[in-house]
Amino acid sequence: MGNNKLREEIIKLIFDITGTDIKRDRGKISSIEWSNVDSLMVLEIAAGLEKKYKIEIKEEDLPKLVTIDNTVALLERLIKEKREKQKGIKKTKSHRKPLKRKLIK
Amino acid sequence: MKTHFSFKEIKELLPYDFPFLLIDKVIEIVKDKRIICIKNVTGNEIYFLGHFKEEAVMPGVLIIEALAQAALFLIKYGQNRKRHGYLLGSINKMRFFKPVLPGDQMIIEVKIIKVLGNSALVAGYVTVDEKIVAKGELIFIKTKKSNSSNVR
Numbered sequence: 001m002g003n004n005k006l007r008e009e010i011i012k013l014i015f016d017i018t019g020t021d022i023k024r025d026r027g028k029i030s031s032i033e034w035s036n037v038d039s040l041m042v043l044e045i046a047a048g049l050e051k052k053y054k055i056e057i058k059e060e061d062l063p064k065l066v067t068i069d070n071t072v073a074l075l076e077r078l079i080k081e082k083r084e085k086q087k088g089i090k091k092t093k094s095h096r097k098p099l100k101r102k103l104i105k
Numbered sequence: 106m107k108t109h110f111s112f113k114e115i116k117e118l119l120p121y122d123f124p125f126l127l128i129d130k131v132i133e134i135v136k137d138k139r140i141i142c143i144k145n146v147t148g149n150e151i152y153f154l155g156h157f158k159e160e161a162v163m164p165g166v167l168i169i170e171a172l173a174q175a176a177l178f179l180i181k182y183g184q185n186r187k188r189h190g191y192l193l194g195s196i197n198k199m200r201f202f203k204p205v206l207p208g209d210q211m212i213i214e215v216k217i218i219k220v221l222g223n224s225a226l227v228a229g230y231v232t233v234d235e236k237i238v239a240k241g242e243l244i245f246i247k248t249k250k251s252n253s254s255n256v257r
Contacts (some may be wrong), residue, residue: 040195040244047219
């Protein structure tokens with residue numbers, strides 16, 4: 001997933017939660033803290049991101065969810081970690097297969 | 106582990122009493138995950154005196170309150186209840202699909218979606234005769250003391 005696509009998706013999700021007009025306010029939020037987000041909305045944003053990208057946001061990552069740039073960076077890291085974890089599982093499975101065939105022969 | 110709680114046990118854990126305790130029984134609970142409660146709505150409920158004058162309909166805000174009380178029981182269950190109180194911080198995506206009337210049995214289901222820091226996001230729905238009558242999300246905020254009148 002490209003950085004820009006991810007950024008757009010995150011912006012949309014955040015505006016869905018905060019209820020602000022995406023077209024009107026997009027310019028305001030580039031890398032500055034968004035103004036009308038309180039701690040309750042941060043929890044909603046975290047839960048929304050977790051559900052959408054099937055990741056887990058930990059408590060220490062919460063302060064990062066206050067700017068778009070930091071949120072995109074965090075999401076990229078978490079998605080990458082998730083993919084690597086999945087690849088790791090697949091690798092171990094594929095390694096087992098030839099071993100089984102050998103045993104059968 | 107215990108999964109059923111009587112009206113008396115609910116009263117011991119939650120800081121509510123007549124006419125505001127809106128849970129009759131807990132029929133299933135999984136700690137830190139989900140809870141299912143029952144509220145039997147009778148024609149003698151005190152709020153039916155005025156809601157409405159001509160026809161008794163359970164107020165939607167009290168259905169939210171029943172969800173909040175179920176959620177609070179789930180959050181408080183197994184915790185040190187004397188140290189913390191909880192405030193309702195936000196009501197999100199609340200929808201009401203059917204009126205709740207005298208004689209209905211509300212099955213209230215709540216599950217914890219995410220707990221971060223001092224806040225907890227829960228989602229819940231209420232069914233009557235296996236049909237959803239209301240659903241939505243609530244956010245609770247943990248406070249230090251539970252003896253304030255405003256704190257749940």
